[in-house]
Every structure is written in structure tokens, then in C-alpha cells.
Amino acid sequence: MERYNFKSVENKWQKFWDEEKTFSVKINKNKKKFYCLEMFPYPSGKIHMGHVRNYTIGDVLARYKALQGFNVLHPMGWDSFGMPAENAAKQNKLDPRKWTETNIANMKSQLKKLGLSIDWDREISTCSEDYYKHQQKFFLELLDKKLVYKKENYVNWDPIDETVLANEQVIDGKGWRSGVNVERKKLSQWFFNISKFSQDLLDGLDTLDTWPNKVKVMQKNWIGKSFGCEVDFEIEGNQEINNIKCFTTRPDTLFGFSFLALSVDHEISKIYANDPNFINFKNECSKTGTTEEALAIGEKIGFKTNLTAVNPLNPKHKVPVYFANFVLMDYGFGAVFGCPAHDQRDFDFAKKYGLEIITVVKPQDENNNFKVTKEAYSGPGIIINSDYLNGLKAPEDSVLETIRILEDKKIGKKKINFRLKDWGISRQRYWGCPIPVAYDESGNVHKVPSSMLPVKLPQNIDLNVKGNPLDSQTDWKKINIEGKNLTRETDTLDTFVCSSWYFLRFCSPQDTNYGFNKEDVDYWMPVDQYIGGVEHAILHLLYSRFFMQALSHKNDNFNLLEPFGGLFTQGMVCHETYKDSDNNWISPDEIETIDGKKYLKKDNSKIIRVGPSESMSKSKKNTIDPENIISSYGADAARLFILSDSPPEKDVQWSEEGIISSFKFIQKLWNLNLKIIEEIEKDHEKDHNSEITKFTNKFIERMTKNLDSFGYNKLIANMHEMYSFLIKQVEYKYKKTTLKENYEKILTAINPIVPHLSNECLEMISC
């Protein structure tokens, strides 16, 4: 048996695809298009197994669609702005651009070795001027549409790194890099007005039929629509304050009102700004843990003011006003009406401060003497103890009826509230897209005219300064716009902005006038299948959807609200973890197996403990380098294994045995190929046409079904069945044409999965 030389075969075809530009595509209006996109990588230096899985899944789909006759767009690019480059550059005194470009070159060659059907002519990199120039134009466009604004707001501030951190960069209340507690700081920041589209973003979800339900639910919860009303409470006790507005979803429980709680950041707090007791209380609030869970289950504390609030439905009833640590300033009006009997949090607060607990809803089967004592009752029921509201069915009828009454009395009105907050896009960082505005002496914002774009980052600057390196670039900061001497904005854009429109750029990667070209986008968009990790379910996917809303807003030339027609979220790649007797993590490379037990390679007397399989991470040392895998076993074997063990949406366990078995299977397919070629040449007289033809048809039917439904693990099972069938069939005698035709069909069907092997075999039988 001849050994299959995967290295030369894989090289040969990769070179062929490169030279022939096999995967370069152009608009062809006679053909149906298919836009297959995987989330582009951050160029960290090397590809990891997660990339291998993501891009293999995408490649199988792209190749399959191409075989079906679609005009397939399958591009790749680099999400190349961001903190790792800046940090690496800082530590090693390098240029972030150089660091990034070296990484891109390396990762690109690694991706090519996987045999991906990428149109490399469309490669883009978000840190290139060609790319961010257009992003700056979009920024100014949105500024004109009033979808971008600047305002003072609380942000996560890392006191060591002196920068704002995104929410996702704050882990357990600490900066992910510095490890110190993040502070809340009020800063003037740029925002995208994403909340303007709350309802549209919610409605759009219903049109995304093939998105995983899980992701749609997550986005829905994130947008967080709630129906209720705003209520004006009359305030007594201070000349300057007449009323306070609250948002509530349960106005029908107003007769159960027993306190009003304000956020410590509420306007009214100004009155107490010099009160030492209040300052004390404020400090106390900031002490109670910073993690979200700690906040949620933490103790509720309050500060009693000398104010009283009047119950609008029962003006004789007056209740105290508190500041409380559980009231958020940026939801509703930063003020809550407290109804202890029917809200657990209000109940806890009332118990602690000895406030009234008035029961106003009873469960259906209780009598009118029902009383809340041990815990709040938040279920449905009938309104009681509420004068003219008594007897209404809660919450359905009672809420609507109460709103009607409040509106009549002009002390409240129906309101829909969203949880979604505007997107803070300012970052005090060097390695990002500069925000194309400047300020005059009075701080007024001036747009950088489009003739002066892009606003380029200064080169070769000192990054080892406190805070944003751009702040100390005094020369760069000076700009003259239409004769006026101005100072540039030094904040750069959040890198999520870059990834919010890159899929448009792939349609027209070379267009110099604008971020994309209408004809290209009209043909290619939307992305038919988007594939990536579920960790982006909210942020990136929501931001991209918003960006399309924003570009389409007041625009006759562009109307595309949903960028991703189909979405598939793949699972993670996991591996067993290993520890030695001293509890140190041990890498799989340092281990050998003897009689089913694991020992340290360099010292066989040391037994290794095998831990649970967990997602690959550097800290647990359970990573496998794809480059080593490809050079030892080949790309086809790697592709085969990453698809074989688990359905793509679930986590997959990487194992040595698994990759070896895939490698052997490739060899078996090769041996099968040689046998079949031998048989074809014999061109037997007798023929068993029907049996092999029947099998081939069934095989193709199964493969098609599994390709269409992302049952990619089952494709591999089908291939094993095919092997077992054919290896027995070569014993039978077939006519040349029968065997050849059927075998060709089978090779074509497995081409998306093992493209190198399949192409090589197809070439061999055709000559």
C-alpha cells in the first residue's frame, strides 16, 4: 500500500487555488448568490482551535453552496484594532502596527494551510487607513443624523491604566488587565443613540427565522421592553421641590404605596450635597461589593430624607422619601415607588425600616382579609383595599384601568420603557480609530471635513505614558479647519464599531469613495449565513444590527435593516486538563500515556492527574496548537476530526485518539481510492450497476440532508458507512463507466469536508 502524502497533496491544491484564484468572485446577476461569513479574527499571533472549528464549519458550507451552483462570497479579514496590540507594544517597545501586521501575515498563512475557500482578494484589516477612513465618514454621517452625541456619564474607570473600560472588560468588579477595583467616574463621552431603535431592534428579531432562539431571547431580554406608566408624585417638605416622577409597571398597586426611593445620583441629592450624614451614606453605598451578583443580593440600605410624597390616588396618604442603594439612575427616572406587599425587594426594605405593608392584591382563591406577612405576593389576583380599584383583575385589567384614571387626572401617562442604554464608544486609547472631530476654545464640536479624512494616527509615538498616549501628542492635536485653530479629539472608537459594518466592506473592499458601493451591497447583502461563537450573541450582533438601522435612517440609497439573514453559533473546543502532584497545570505536550495511565514525559515516575475537559485556555495549559496538528496529520484530518465528534452547536472534545483516528481514516480513503482506480482500469464485463447506484443515491441524499441542517458530525458517520460499503464492493466486478461515475459522485459529495484528498482523487480518475 502506498502511503498518502498529505503534505505534497495539500500543498499542491493550496497552491493551485491561490494561483488560479479559484475562490475570487464577481457579481454575476445570472447566478444566485450566497454570502457565507465567519466572524473575523483578532490577529493575536496564532490561530487557535476555536478558529479551526469556526472556519472549517464555514468552509464546508461555502464549498457545498459552490457545488450547488451558487455564486459564493466567502471573505476573510482582521479585526485589528484593540488593546492587546497596544499592550504588547508598550511592553516590548514595538509599534502596534508592526506587531499587528506580523501577526496577520502569520495567521493568514496558517489559515491557508487549513485549505479554506477564501477570496483573499477581498481581505480587509480594520486598522488600515483604507478601512477606518470610511468609518470616520460614517461617524460624521451619524453625527449629522443626530445619532451620535456627547454627554457626561458614569463609566468604568481603571485607575491604574487610566482608561475607560468596556463592561465586558470588567471582571468581578476589577480591571481585566490591572486587576484593581474599577471606579465609577463621570466623564464626557461619545455615545451612539442605539436606544432610539429599541423597538425596531426588537421587531426585527421576529424576521430572523433561522437565528437560534437562544440568541433572539438574549437580545430581547437585553433590550428589555416593559409596559407601564410614569407617575407624578407631589412632594412636601421643601420649597424648591414640587414633584418627583417615577416609572412603574404596576400602577394598580398604588394604594399599597409606602415609601418613595431615589437613586443617590438623583437631581434631588444636590440638596443634601453638604449633609455629612448623606455623604456618609453615599460612601456606604459604594462599599457594598461591585460585582453584579453582590449588588443584586447585597443588603438594601436607605437614607431617610425630611421629604414626604403624596399618594396621587389617595392624597390623604403621605409617605417618607428615601435615598436607596438599589435604585439605578439610568433606568426609568432614577426613582421608584415602593409597594412592599407586592415586590420582594420593597418588602425587604420596608421590613428593615419599619414601613407600612399594605396588601392590595389577593390571590384568586383567598378572601378579602388576605394579608401579606412573610414575603411579598407578586402573582396575579384581585385588587383589594384600593377604593374604586377594588375587584379588578390584576394585573391585566387593573393596570390599564389605573393608567386611564391617572391620565384622566393628568398625573401620569402610559409609557414604554427600555432597558437598553446608549452605546458608549469613547476609548482613551491609542490603537483605535480616531474620532474625526475637533474642539474650539469654548469646547464646541467641529467636524473634520471629509476632504481631510482620514484622521490618521500619529506614527512612532511613545506609548509608555499614563492614560491615553494621544493626549500627549501636542503637535498632532493641533488642527486648522477653515482658518480656525482647533484641538483634535483624542478619544478613539470602541473596536466594536469596526466590526459593526465590516461585512459591508467585503462587498466593495476597494471602493475609495465610500465604505461600500450600492450595486455591490444590493447584490451580496444580507449575509446568508453568519457563523461564530455564541459569546457575541448580544454585543457584536446587536451593534451590527443597530449600525444597519443607523445607516438606513433617513437614507433613500441604503435600506438594509438586518445584516445577517442566517446565524449559526458553534460550540467551544475543549480538552482534558492535567495536573501534577503539586497541583500545577500540565500541558498535553508534556505527557505520555503508558498502559492507560498518564505520566510526565521527562520523568516517568510522576503520575499525572486527569481533570475534567474544559474549554481550551492558556491558563489551564490545555491548548493544542493547530499548526502542529496540521503539520503532523494534515488539514483534511484536522477538518475531519473537528467536525466528527459532536454536533457543531455543542462543545467538542479534542483528543489525541480522535485526531489519530481521523488521520487513519484519510489513509483508508486513499487506499480505497487506489483499489478503485485499479478496478476501473480492469473494466469488467459483468455489471452490478443497480447496487452501487442505489447506494450512491442514498449516500448523496443523506449527505445533502446533513449539510442542509448543520448535522456535520453525521456527515462523518456517513463517510465511514460509505467506506465500509465501497471497500467490500471493489471485490465485485463493475464496468468501467459504472464504477467511475458512481465514485466521482461520491468524491464530489465529500469534497466540502476533505477538499484536498477529494480533488486529488478526482483528478486521478479523470485521466
Added chain:
RNA sequence: GGGCGAAUGGCGGAACUGGUAGACGCGCACGACUCAAAAUCGUGUUUCGCAAGAAGUGAGAGUUCGAUUCUCUCUUCGCCCACCA
């Protein structure tokens, strides 16, 4: 605290709209080849039982001629969100 989802051999997983549970792979066992090992090939592998046979898809109920699949209750695990008024 809220939401979403999952549970099938030693392991990863199959089973199309309710119709032979365990496809395919890993692992394991035995056999062939070999002086031997590796590789390769073959056979077997849910559990109990020598067998005939019986039980069996987290637990319990229900619908049905028939349930891994549908309904309800519970248990465990995973993921996401979290003081949202």
C-alpha cells in the same frame, strides 16, 4: 432572583413529522499476521442471564395500539442576564 436549554452504553453521540433504541466513532476484549511489538485486518461490545428470555433513554405520572420523541410534576446539570421599579 429571572430567562433559556439539556439529561440516551465505559465515553462523544445517532434515531426524519410518535413506529425495530444505541447508527458512526472512541475505548475495551478476543482472534489473524509477527520471534515479538507497533501498524493493519477480522469478530464482539446497553444491562442481567449459560440460554430461552427479561429490563432499559434522569425520576414519577398522563395521552396513545405504540413514547427517547407529546403533556404535567419533580431532580440534577449547563449557559445567559441580573438591585430594571
